[in-house]
Amino acid sequence: MLYAMCFFLFVIGLYCALVKKNMVKIVIGIMIMEYSVNLFLVMLGYRAGGVAPIVGKDEFDAVSGMVKSSFVNSSVDPLPQALVLTAIVISLGSLALMISICIRTYEKYGTFDITQIRRLKG
Amino acid sequence: MKGMTIIVKSVSSWVKMLVLLFGIYITIFGHLTPGGGFAGGVILACSYILLMLAFGREYAEENLSLCVASKLDCVGALLFAAVALCGFIYGAAGFFLNFVHQKWQAGQGSALKLVSGGTIPLSNIAICLKVGASLFMIVLILSVFRADSSSGKEEVS
Amino acid sequence: MSVPLPVFVAIPLVTAFLLPLFSEKRRFGATLLANIATGALLVGAIASIGQSGVYRVGKWPIPLGINLVLDGFSGLLILTVSVVSFAAMLFSADYMERYTAKPKYLSLFLLMVTGMNGVVLSGDIFNLFVFLEIASIASYALVGFGCGHEELEASFKYMVLGSIASMFILFGIGLVYGNTGSLNMAYISQAIAGRGLNRGLLFALGLFVAGFGLKAALVPFHAWLPDAHPSAPAPISAMLSGVLIKALGVYALIRVVFNVFGITIQLGWVLLILGVLSMVAGGFLAIGQLDIKRLMAYSSISQLGYVVMGIGLGGLIIAEGGNPAWAKLAILGGLFHLINHAVYKSLLFLTSGSVEFSTGTRRMDQMGGLSKVLPITRATCTIASASIAGVPPFSGFWSKLILLIAAVQAGFVWLGAIIVFVAVLTLIMYLKVQRYVFLGELPENLQGVEEKRGSMTFAMVLLAYFCVLMGLLLLVPGLKATVLDPAVDVLVGGLSYSSRIIAMP
Amino acid sequence: MGMSYIFLFFMIFLVIAALIAVHTDNLLGSVICVGAIGFGGSLMFLFLRAPDIAITQIAVEVLGLIILIRATISRDKTFLSGQREFFGIVVSVAILFAISAVCLKAFDDLPDFGTPAFVSAARTQEIVASQDYIEQSLSKTGAANAVAAVILDWRAYDTLGEATVLFTSILGAVVILRKKTRNVGETGL
Numbered sequence: 001m002l003y004a005m006c007f008f009l010f011v012i013g014l015y016c017a018l019v020k021k022n023m024v025k026i027v028i029g030i031m032i033m034e035y036s037v038n039l040f041l042v043m044l045g046y047r048a049g050g051v052a053p054i055v056g057k058d059e060f061d062a063v064s065g066m067v068k069s070s071f072v073n074s075s076v077d078p079l080p081q082a083l084v085l086t087a088i089v090i091s092l093g094s095l096a097l098m099i100s101i102c103i104r105t106y107e108k109y110g111t112f113d114i115t116q117i118r119r120l121k122g
Numbered sequence: 123m124k125g126m127t128i129i130v131k132s133v134s135s136w137v138k139m140l141v142l143l144f145g146i147y148i149t150i151f152g153h154l155t156p157g158g159g160f161a162g163g164v165i166l167a168c169s170y171i172l173l174m175l176a177f178g179r180e181y182a183e184e185n186l187s188l189c190v191a192s193k194l195d196c197v198g199a200l201l202f203a204a205v206a207l208c209g210f211i212y213g214a215a216g217f218f219l220n221f222v223h224q225k226w227q228a229g230q231g232s233a234l235k236l237v238s239g240g241t242i243p244l245s246n247i248a249i250c251l252k253v254g255a256s257l258f259m260i261v262l263i264l265s266v267f268r269a270d271s272s273s274g275k276e277e278v279s
Numbered sequence: 280m281s282v283p284l285p286v287f288v289a290i291p292l293v294t295a296f297l298l299p300l301f302s303e304k305r306r307f308g309a310t311l312l313a314n315i316a317t318g319a320l321l322v323g324a325i326a327s328i329g330q331s332g333v334y335r336v337g338k339w340p341i342p343l344g345i346n347l348v349l350d351g352f353s354g355l356l357i358l359t360v361s362v363v364s365f366a367a368m369l370f371s372a373d374y375m376e377r378y379t380a381k382p383k384y385l386s387l388f389l390l391m392v393t394g395m396n397g398v399v400l401s402g403d404i405f406n407l408f409v410f411l412e413i414a415s416i417a418s419y420a421l422v423g424f425g426c427g428h429e430e431l432e433a434s435f436k437y438m439v440l441g442s443i444a445s446m447f448i449l450f451g452i453g454l455v456y457g458n459t460g461s462l463n464m465a466y467i468s469q470a471i472a473g474r475g476l477n478r479g480l481l482f483a484l485g486l487f488v489a490g491f492g493l494k495a496a497l498v499p500f501h502a503w504l505p506d507a508h509p510s511a512p513a514p515i516s517a518m519l520s521g522v523l524i525k526a527l528g529v530y531a532l533i534r535v536v537f538n539v540f541g542i543t544i545q546l547g548w549v550l551l552i553l554g555v556l557s558m559v560a561g562g563f564l565a566i567g568q569l570d571i572k573r574l575m576a577y578s579s580i581s582q583l584g585y586v587v588m589g590i591g592l593g594g595l596i597i598a599e600g601g602n603p604a605w606a607k608l609a610i611l612g613g614l615f616h617l618i619n620h621a622v623y624k625s626l627l628f629l630t631s632g633s634v635e636f637s638t639g640t641r642r643m644d645q646m647g648g649l650s651k652v653l654p655i656t657r658a659t660c661t662i663a664s665a666s667i668a669g670v671p672p673f674s675g676f677w678s679k680l681i682l683l684i685a686a687v688q689a690g691f692v693w694l695g696a697i698i699v700f701v702a703v704l705t706l707i708m709y710l711k712v713q714r715y716v717f718l719g720e721l722p723e724n725l726q727g728v729e730e731k732r733g734s735m736t737f738a739m740v741l742l743a744y745f746c747v748l749m750g751l752l753l754l755v756p757g758l759k760a761t762v763l764d765p766a767v768d769v770l771v772g773g774l775s776y777s778s779r780i781i782a783m784p
Numbered sequence: 785m786g787m788s789y790i791f792l793f794f795m796i797f798l799v800i801a802a803l804i805a806v807h808t809d810n811l812l813g814s815v816i817c818v819g820a821i822g823f824g825g826s827l828m829f830l831f832l833r834a835p836d837i838a839i840t841q842i843a844v845e846v847l848g849l850i851i852l853i854r855a856t857i858s859r860d861k862t863f864l865s866g867q868r869e870f871f872g873i874v875v876s877v878a879i880l881f882a883i884s885a886v887c888l889k890a891f892d893d894l895p896d897f898g899t900p901a902f903v904s905a906a907r908t909q910e911i912v913a914s915q916d917y918i919e920q921s922l923s924k925t926g927a928a929n930a931v932a933a934v935i936l937d938w939r940a941y942d943t944l945g946e947a948t949v950l951f952t953s954i955l956g957a958v959v960i961l962r963k964k965t966r967n968v969g970e971t972g973l
Contacts, residue, residue, distance in 0.1 A: 001792070001897070002788070002791055002795055003891040004891050005796075007891065009795075009799055009802055010446075011883075012803060012806055013446075015876065015877065016806040017443055019873060020806070022811070024811055024852070024856055028806075030439065030446070031821075032805065032821065033443070035821055035822065035825050037449045037453060038825070038841075039828065039829075040453050044894070045834075045902075045914075046898060047833075047899070047903070048899070050900075052156070052834065053833075053917075053918060053929070053930035054155065054929045055928040055929075055930070066919075067918075072918050076834070077900040078914065078917050078931045079913060079934060080453075081836060081837055082935045083462075085158075085836060085837055086405075086942055086946045088837070088840055088841060089949070090409070090949045090950075092257075092844050093416065093950045093952070094412075094949075094953055096851060096953055097956045097957050098435075098442070099851050099855045100260075100264070100960045101423060101431060101438060101960055103268070103961075104426060104961060105432065107267075108431060109428070117432050148839070152929070153927035153929055153933070155929065156839055157836065157839055158836060158929075158936075161839045161840040164840070164843035168843060168846060168847065171850060192299060195951065196300050199948070200296045203296060203944065207293075217336050217337065217941075218336050218937075218940045218941055220337065220925055223925060239927040239937075240925065241937070242925065242927050242932055242933065245943070246936065249947055252947055252951070259954060259958070260957055261854070264851060264957075295951075299955065342912070343913050343917070344938055344939065345939055376967065378965060379964050380965075383955055383958065387955060387959065390951075390955075393948065405942065406941060409942050409949065413948050413949050416952045416956060417956065420955070420956025423959075425965060425966070426962070427965075434960075454890065457894045457901045458893060458901070459901075460901045460904065460912050460913075466909070477893040478889050478890045479891065479892075479893040480893075482890035483890075
């Protein structure tokens with residue numbers, strides 16, 4: 001159910017990016033797609049009643065130098081979180097580039113409306 | 123571009139230091155607590171952007187000019203690549219080998235201390251530098267561009 | 280293993296980090312440094328011909344860390360990327376003097392090369408995505424480098440479709456991870472072989488085909504290419520058409536389909552139909568163009584169709600249990616056409632850049648008679664045109680012939696007819712280029728033009744030599760056995776990829 | 785399963801915010817709705833036990849909003865004008881929903897929400913990366929934060945790529961926004 005709603009969010013973003021005529025709206029659509037993918041990835045790693053994947057003082061056995069099994073059996077998956085951290089920064093970078101292209105285009109054409117920005121044909 | 127009111131200015135000159143410290147804390151303790159180089163770098167950039175929004179672009183540029191930010195960006199990226207390549211040189215062709223931890227720290231009871239994790243804190247600092255500088259740069263460039271295009275009457279076709 | 284694999288990523292990456300430190304005045308030093316970097320890559324790529332191996336980053340065992348894989352298929356792509364980027368970088372040295380911010384351009388160029396090398400070498404699907412993003416973002420910025428009206432519009436269109444493709448791929452990666460619990464391609468492949476494709480994985484596969492298809496500009500997804508490739512500066516057009524769509528689109532798609540998910544009859548048909556659609560539609564759209572670079576961009580779609588069609592045909596024959604000799608032949612034809620197209624299409628774009636540099640226009644109806652004033656450009660362009668059109672001694676002929684033989688022998692006679700038909704279309708469109716650009720009367724306003732000698736002509740002549748000698752790659756048995764056959768074996772081997780990677784030292 | 789109602793509530797909030805962001809004619813309102821999605825998502829990450837991402841998401845969201853608002857505000861037209869083609873919108877919505885309705889079946893095969901993917905994968909495979917990350921991050925890399933260990937040691941190569949993506953896009957933005965694009969006095973254009 002939650003996964004399906006996440007995909008619904010993805011489709012909303014896709015709709016916005018494909019159908020809207022305003023450049024900023026298109027960027028917003030792509031941002032919504034990015035949020036939904038990030039949420040989806042983190043949800044995949046969630047464990048019901050789990051703890052964050054950070055070892056505290058209580059979960060560490062100083063004698064053996066290993067973490068306790070209670071932590072191992074309750075921690076959520078760190079891998080998707082690492083992936084999402086990467087994906088967030090990538091999306092910030094592409095947002096910056098996209099917005100630069102947008103405002104440079106605005107300076108040239110005086111509009112954000114892509115139906116009026118049509119020099120290239122077919 | 124003269125900045126905002128006196129209230130905003132005096133509050134932000136205090137908050138600026140706190141934000142800066144928080145960013146540094148998050149970076150340095152990135153391997154022990156939530157956070158890390160990216161979050162720290164973004165927060166660091168935010169403190170300068172706060173300065174820019176409150177006092178105007180010129181004031182922020184006096185503190186950290188575009189040219190310096192661009193150099194810092196490259197230096198941070200090179201530092202991170204250097205951490206990777208050090209493993210290559212030190213650990214017999216081990217690109218990204220965590221050589222510091224494996225040589226000196228493993229089994230020394232350093233777990234959960236600030237100096238632990240080998241190359242991880244070093245990479246965090248390099249990334250923080252790189253991310254902070256580059257994000258400050260992008261906001262600065264966007265505002266410089268806007269100022270130019272609004273004053274300089276570009277012809278619109 | 281002679282060359283450590285991270286070198287292919289580290290050299291361009293570190294150089295790219297250094298280059299923005301150069302100021303505008305010291306751009307000669309920056310150009311020299313960038314050319315040394317691509318030269319070093321070329322040397323490394325030649326030194327690692329015929330090698331194979333796995334490199335574990337950080338010395339972690341495989342499913343924990345990321346691994347880099349060099350096998351026949353990725354080695355072939357590395358070689359192609361290195362050759363084309365070396366020539367395009369040489370060409371940039373003079374050509375890019377027209378634009379400002381040259382050190383930044385060189386840095387972006389090298390970042391694009393980094394991304395492509397990273398994609399080709401990666402053995403981890405998320406890592407593949409990250410490097411794909413590097414190459415894509417660098418190419419978005421490079422398409423808009425001139426900052427003119429057309430450039431910005433093309434760049435925005437390219438960036439929107441490219442970002443949507445990236446999101447498709449990332450969502451697919453999420454689904455694959457959710458279903459198999461792994462990101463390493465060898466382990467994913469093992470898990471899929473263990474329990475078969477379920478609906479989630481099928482959906483992920485659909486997302487991958489759409490995402491990589493968008494990056495490769497196969498026909499239903501091709502809308503961005505005819506705008507983006509002509510708008511970029513000429514060396515970048517050569518890189519985009521020559522290698523970027525192949526490394527990011529075709530390579531990744533083929534790797535995922537053949538080595539991770541495993542080829543099935545339906546997938547073979549999907550690839551075959553995508554390829555045939557691209558061939559025919561690209562060919563018809565190209566003929567009507569009057570903009571020289573736009574014509575070449577449409578022809579790229581058409582030629583890429585040959586590659587995907589050949590590999591899809593091979594996969595189809597394998598999945599149906601047909602004669603493996605014909606499957607091998609079809610895949611060989613596809614791969615050989617891939618490297619052929621990389622060389623001659625980048626050469627064609629470089630010549631178009633030279634023409635544009637001298638005349639200042641891309642409209643073919645405003646040119647004519649340029650063979651007198653641009654002799655070297657004319658000669659190299661004729662070689663490349665003959666090659667792409669499949670005139671017999673040149674390499675394009677051999678790859679199309681192989682595809683034709685494979686199609687007819689496997690019982691797809693209609694496919695053979697389409698191959699011949701599109702070859703004729705290609706011949707017509709390049710005769711048109713020759714006719715409009717180089718033959719006829721020199722117009723008044725172009726009387727004074729002259730050829731810019733130096734690095735630009737050198738790069739073109741270099742690629743023209745490659746173009747002529749490319750046929751040897753197929754005809755000399757030793758070369759074929761070290762360069763082409765290992766790549767074919769990787770694809771024919773299919774899912775044995777995973778056990779081979781896991782067993783490798 | 786008291787927790788999953790919280791997530792359901794958040795998801796509904798996010799979907800509503802996204803719908804408003806897509807549908808509203810006011811560009812600034814649309815940007816603010818994106819901010820709502822970002823901060824809602826960040827809270828959701830916190831409840832999903834991902835504090836690292838929550839912090840990064842908030843910081844990135846602030847910056848992203850600054851960039852977006854810089855782009856939209858003070859442009860003369862923030863209200864969209866022009867009538868829309870009603871028919872085209874209905875058709876595209878119908879197509880997208882038909883596709884997504886078919887695709888919803890794809891999510892049935894995933895492990896149930898609350899069971900991480902690596903736990904269900906560990907039943908059939910011997911080596912699962914995430915299990916080892918949790919168990920051995922502290923002893924093998926020395927970092928208590930398993931996420932930091934993954935991004936900067938186990939999979940540090942990805943992070944190099946990620947830093948490069950940021951470098952590339954900032955460089956690209958600098959290049960796109962430069963004032964003078966061509967050297968004068970040369971041939972052509």
